Amino acid sequence: MSQYRDTAAGTIGSEAVGSTVKIAGWVARRRDHGGVAFIDVRDASGIVQVVADPDVIDEVASLRMEYCVAVSGEVRPRPDGTTNPDLPTGMVEIGAEEIQILSPADALPFMLDDRVEVDERVRLEYRYLDLRRASMAANIAARSKATAAIRRTLDDLGFLEIETPTLVASTPEGARDMLVPSRLREGHFYALPQSPQLFKQLLMVSGVERYFQIARCYRDEDLRSDRQLEFTQLDLEGSFWGQDEVLDTIEQTLVAATEAVRGIRLTEPFPRLTWQEVMDRYGSDKPDLRFGMEIADLADLFESSEFGVFTSALESGGAIRGINTGVRDFPRSKADELTELAKANGAKGLVWMVVNDDRSLRSPVAKFLSDAEIRGVIDRLEAQPGDVLLLVADRWKTAVTVLGALRNVLGRPADHEDLAFLWVTDFPMFEEEEDGSITFSHHPFTTPQDVEMMATQPEHALARAYDAVLNGVELGSGSVRIHDPELQRKVFDILGIDSETAERMFGWFLRALRFGPPPHAGFAFGIDRLVMILQNEDSIREVIPFPKTQSGVDPLTGSPTLVDDRQLAELGITLRPETRTKLEES
RNA sequence: GGGGGCGUGGUGAAGCCUGGAGUUCACGCCGGCCUGUCAAGCCGGAGGUCGCGGGUUCAAAUCCCGUCGUCCCCGCCA
Numbered sequence: 001m002s003q004y005r006d007t008a009a010g011t012i013g014s015e016a017v018g019s020t021v022k023i024a025g026w027v028a029r030r031r032d033h034g035g036v037a038f039i040d041v042r043d044a045s046g047i048v049q050v051v052a053d054p055d056v057i058d059e060v061a062s063l064r065m066e067y068c069v070a071v072s073g074e075v076r077p078r079p080d081g082t083t084n085p086d087l088p089t090g091m092v093e094i095g096a097e098e099i100q101i102l103s104p105a106d107a108l109p110f111m112l113d114d115r116v117e118v119d120e121r122v123r124l125e126y127r128y129l130d131l132r133r134a135s136m137a138a139n140i141a142a143r144s145k146a147t148a149a150i151r152r153t154l155d156d157l158g159f160l161e162i163e164t165p166t167l168v169a170s171t172p173e174g175a176r177d178m179l180v181p182s183r184l185r186e187g188h189f190y191a192l193p194q195s196p197q198l199f200k201q202l203l204m205v206s207g208v209e210r211y212f213q214i215a216r217c218y219r220d221e222d223l224r225s226d227r228q229l230e231f232t233q234l235d236l237e238g239s240f241w242g243q244d245e246v247l248d249t250i251e252q253t254l255v256a257a258t259e260a261v262r263g264i265r266l267t268e269p270f271p272r273l274t275w276q277e278v279m280d281r282y283g284s285d286k287p288d289l290r291f292g293m294e295i296a297d298l299a300d301l302f303e304s305s306e307f308g309v310f311t312s313a314l315e316s317g318g319a320i321r322g323i324n325t326g327v328r329d330f331p332r333s334k335a336d337e338l339t340e341l342a343k344a345n346g347a348k349g350l351v352w353m354v355v356n357d358d359r360s361l362r363s364p365v366a367k368f369l370s371d372a373e374i375r376g377v378i379d380r381l382e383a384q385p386g387d388v389l390l391l392v393a394d395r396w397k398t399a400v401t402v403l404g405a406l407r408n409v410l411g412r413p414a415d416h417e418d419l420a421f422l423w424v425t426d427f428p429m430f431e432e433e434e435d436g437s438i439t440f441s442h443h444p445f446t447t448p449q450d451v452e453m454m455a456t457q458p459e460h461a462l463a464r465a466y467d468a469v470l471n472g473v474e475l476g477s478g479s480v481r482i483h484d485p486e487l488q489r490k491v492f493d494i495l496g497i498d499s500e501t502a503e504r505m506f507g508w509f510l511r512a513l514r515f516g517p518p519p520h521a522g523f524a525f526g527i528d529r530l531v532m533i534l535q536n537e538d539s540i541r542e543v544i545p546f547p548k549t550q551s552g553v554d555p556l557t558g559s560p561t562l563v564d565d566r567q568l569a570e571l572g573i574t575l576r577p578e579t580r581t582k583l584e585e586s
Numbered sequence: 587g588g589g590g591g592c593g594u595g596g597u598g599a600a601g602c603c604u605g606g607a608g609u610u611c612a613c614g615c616c617g618g619c620c621u622g623u624c625a626a627g628c629c630g631g632a633g634g635u636c637g638c639g640g641g642u643u644c645a646a647a648u649c650c651c652g653u654c655g656u657c658c659c660c661g662c663c664a
Contacts, residue, residue: 032629065614090624108599111598111613113625115613176663194663222662
């Protein structure tokens with residue numbers, strides 16, 4: 001196998017008894033009994049127990065945790081009563097004949113088992129040690145299995161894997177660009193791609209027809225447990241395609257990745273729900289379908305109510321919606337906490353009700369409601385004694401999103417043992433900004449479902465855009481692209497982008513659309529997020545070997561760093577005075 | 587930009603609310619004993635500017651203010 005070893009430690013079983021093996025790896029544990037010592041040697045394949053006599057092998061006394069060693073010896077069965085059923089190699093042990101210390105290790109900054117949760121900053125500072133832990137090694141392996149399965153699937157379907165540039169032109173739309181100064185053109189900047197979007201569309205114009213890429217993407221926005229400055233997407237595009245071909249193909253990659261990582265075969269096709277439907281039923285465009293607690297429309301029950309909060313909401317065109325959160329303790333403090341949460345999500349207030357044994361209600365608003373209204377709510381929400389009901393009367397969007405947020409807080413499973421994939425289709429074409437202006441909800445190259453509607457009632461126009469969702473997490477999105485320059489111009493027009501601006505920003509792309517572009521559609525989903533959930537982790541950082549902290553710092557390498565003034569000079573860059581001052585102060 | 591949690595020997599925690607000597611527990615580290623352990627065991631030892639700065643007080647890990655780091659969330663993320 002190599003000069004250092006001929007056998008993988010974790011693969012040694014009873015069938016190897018009697019043979020002489022040479023293994024190499026790290027000292028995971030050392031149990032020194034004086035007259036005999038046990039050394040657990042770990043390599044990438046697993047752990048095997050080495051037994052050594054300190055009187056025969058001098059090295060035993062100096063072995064410490066995480067020393068890198070090579071051991072040769074005879075595989076033998078463990079004596080009766082000393083086998084270890086928790087270890088795949090637990091029926092055997094290696095009687096050491098020679099132990100060679102390949103390299104020693106300093107005392108560890110933290111223990112490499114999963115017994116205690118070490119501060120993440122320290123883990124990142126010594127990430128190479130952190131990655132030796134079984135759970136992290138498993139995450140790395142799972143990620144590799146997932147991408148391999150995706151590549152296999154797409155290769156079988158005839159896709160070409162094609163790289164696109166990572167030094168690209170900055171565009172003012174979308175997320176903040178990560179910028180790279182140009183030395184050859186002083187004062188000019190490249191941007192790192194937020195996605196290969198326009199390049200993959202150009203490849204369609206080029207006649208590629210089936211493209212994919214496992215692409216690194218960059219967005220200079222604030223970090224979260226599911227967001228890093230750089231992340232990896234499966235990016236994919238197909239010519240002569242509509243939505244169905246995209247969804248079917250992406251589904252195959254997700255099925256293959258899940259099977260590779262979890263060993264389970266998902267049921268296809270995944271549920272497909274429209275944006276309107278998931279908003280109405282779950283109050284989110286990325287609903288978690290692992291639990292019910294669906295939102296009910298209660299407006300018709302209160303049309304002639306005496307309760308002003310409800311009637312005024314309805315009179316102003318709003319909605320009254322509610323959820324049944326089931327039987328739970330509901331002290332005043334909980335009610336206050338949920339009300340705060342509702343307000344933080346934009347609601348004016350939250351109506352809570354607890355169903356009494358006699359099917360009356362314990363609620364601050366009970367006295368304003370008629371018996372018929374109370375019966376109506378209980379029936380509509382299929383409430384039983386003890387159930388806690390939550391109602392919001394507000395603008396439709398506010399009512400459902402608030403209840404959606406409450407639903408997640410109250411019902412979401414703690415882990416990702418179960419998997420609930422779904423498609424959300426028929427997204428709105430545009431959404432309204434806080435200042436009332438209109439912006440695209442996907443990206444400006446998305447085909448509208450109805451051109452007429454888009455022009456006359458853009459706020460109600462739907463797009464041929466769709467998202468993949470898993471366990472309440474947005475995996476990714478895609479759309480049927482515009483391949484008609486005239487239609488593209490209309491979309492820019494509605495967005496308030498005049499033809500001069502469009503020409504300046506995307507002229508090179510619009511020109512390509514004048515050379516016989518095929519109809520095409522595509523998708524991209526986050527590999528990090530997918531593997532995170534498949535591996536039952538709550539942070540994307542657990543499946544990224546070398547991630548950054550929330551402030552964008554890598555504690556291992558210290559990046560980002562200051563650079564030499566000479567380097568800045570070559571780029572024609574001077575730091576702003578206020579920046580210099582800030583740096584000098586710190 | 588905003589809200590919240592955390593910061594105590596190398597690691598993890600308790601102590602903080604209700605101020606009174608760096609106190610405790612587990613892991614690790616160093617030394618010793620030990621021939622069947624697998625989180626080995628037993629005995630002994632070393633190791634801390636309680637993140638940093640300021641304030642209150644006779645006295646601050648503990649109370650107050652600021653600051654830094656980190657995590658979670660809102661904004662942001664076509």
